[in-house]
Amino acid sequence: MASIYLHFPFCKSRCIYCDFFSTTSLELRRTYVEAMKRELSMRCDEWSGEPIRSVYLGGGTPSQMSVADLSEVLSQVYRLFNVDSDAEVTMECNPDDLNDEYVRSLRLSLPVNRLSLGVQTFDDSRLQFLRRRHNASGALSAVARCREAGYGNLSIDLIYGFPGQSLSDWRSDLDQALDLEVEHLSAYSLMYEEGTALFRMFEQGAVQEVDEEVSLQMYQLLVDRMSGHGYRHYEISNFCKPGYHSRHNSGYWNGTHYLGVGAGAHSYDGSSRSWNKSSLAGYIDGVLKGVGEYREVELLDESTRFNEMVMTALRTSAGVNLTEIECRFGRSRKENLLSSASRYLSAGMLERGPYITIDSMEPTQDEALRLTRDGVFVSNGIIADLFL
Numbered sequence: 001m002a003s004i005y006l007h008f009p010f011c012k013s014r015c016i017y018c019d020f021f022s023t024t025s026l027e028l029r030r031t032y033v034e035a036m037k038r039e040l041s042m043r044c045d046e047w048s049g050e051p052i053r054s055v056y057l058g059g060g061t062p063s064q065m066s067v068a069d070l071s072e073v074l075s076q077v078y079r080l081f082n083v084d085s086d087a088e089v090t091m092e093c094n095p096d097d098l099n100d101e102y103v104r105s106l107r108l109s110l111p112v113n114r115l116s117l118g119v120q121t122f123d124d125s126r127l128q129f130l131r132r133r134h135n136a137s138g139a140l141s142a143v144a145r146c147r148e149a150g151y152g153n154l155s156i157d158l159i160y161g162f163p164g165q166s167l168s169d170w171r172s173d174l175d176q177a178l179d180l181e182v183e184h185l186s187a188y189s190l191m192y193e194e195g196t197a198l199f200r201m202f203e204q205g206a207v208q209e210v211d212e213e214v215s216l217q218m219y220q221l222l223v224d225r226m227s228g229h230g231y232r233h234y235e236i237s238n239f240c241k242p243g244y245h246s247r248h249n250s251g252y253w254n255g256t257h258y259l260g261v262g263a264g265a266h267s268y269d270g271s272s273r274s275w276n277k278s279s280l281a282g283y284i285d286g287v288l289k290g291v292g293e294y295r296e297v298e299l300l301d302e303s304t305r306f307n308e309m310v311m312t313a314l315r316t317s318a319g320v321n322l323t324e325i326e327c328r329f330g331r332s333r334k335e336n337l338l339s340s341a342s343r344y345l346s347a348g349m350l351e352r353g354p355y356i357t358i359d360s361m362e363p364t365q366d367e368a369l370r371l372t373r374d375g376v377f378v379s380n381g382i383i384a385d386l387f388l
Helices: 029-047 067-080 100-109 124-130 136-149 167-180 197-203 212-228 247-254 280-289 302-314 322-329 331-346 379-385
Strands: 002-008 052-059 083-093 114-120 154-160 184-189 232-235 238-240 257-261 266-268 272-276 295-299 350-356 363-371
Touching: 002 029, 002 067, 002 247, 029 067, 029 257, 029 280, 052 067, 052 247, 067 083, 067 100, 083 247, 100 136, 114 124, 114 136, 136 154, 136 167, 154 167, 154 212, 167 212, 184 212, 212 232, 232 247, 247 302, 257 272, 302 322, 302 363, 302 379, 322 331, 322 350, 322 363, 331 350, 331 363, 331 379
Parallel strands: 002 052, 002 257, 052 083, 083 114, 114 154, 154 184
Antiparallel strands: 184 238, 232 238, 257 266, 266 272, 272 295, 350 363
């Protein structure tokens, strides 16, 4: 099984925290669609033997594209690839773009069956701080329009850890999200990534990071509130109602192969990783005109593949499949992993038990190593200690 990621880098305005490849130059959207269609045609033979389990339209802001343009790209995907009849097809959207006409057109014209809305917060002052285009009322209206149009699988993103944000403020955001009864929620601590406007503000002393202890309390509140309302905490930052985990994102964590199409998009085939140029002109020239290489490829050695498997799998509730580790890397690698994990097992931050798949939630005969709740709070350090 494999997945396809389609990157649409166009944004009406750029948020201060975003470090994904994006552009506010919208005039090349039509040419970019032609380049994406061409890349899909150029690379389809690489993936001809793998059924496509999920398709993900990310960005940037895919909802800055016309429905007709999106339809052209998705039609090319379905024409060239073996897409499952029940494939999960997700599209990221800015709430401000989801007016009645656009939502109806999406529903009638595209195979998209899952929408992911970048809400981020229900506090208008914090939305303005992030330079988001919508306000809280607009986010609530967008969710209502999606429901009215018949979408039964909605996800929203939230951010916590704003400068000056209190635990009570974060609880209010969570309460409003829970009131919407969406099928999926992703929540991330505000990150100060180099190269972003937010990082520059931090360097200049204009903003301060939230206290680490407060951030931990916010995460604990997140876990408690979501779990208390029946959501499964299936990945460090992701929660879903039973049966509504993100198939596409889960593929990144369980080693599913994926094809990334578009400027800045990444691909993975099990033995190599590749990435397209994070340049609109460079990507378009490379794909449509054959001017320069638009893609770079890195072959992955065994240590890198082992480390990536440990890192991604431990982020999930399923954990690392120890049986698969032994099968792929040998018994000695499995024993070395368990030796490195021993102090965290003793401290109650890791546990061993049956491997339980995210899809079925049924225990298997395989054995797993996974984080406990206490371990989740310090997961980065644990994962780093388990690397080769």
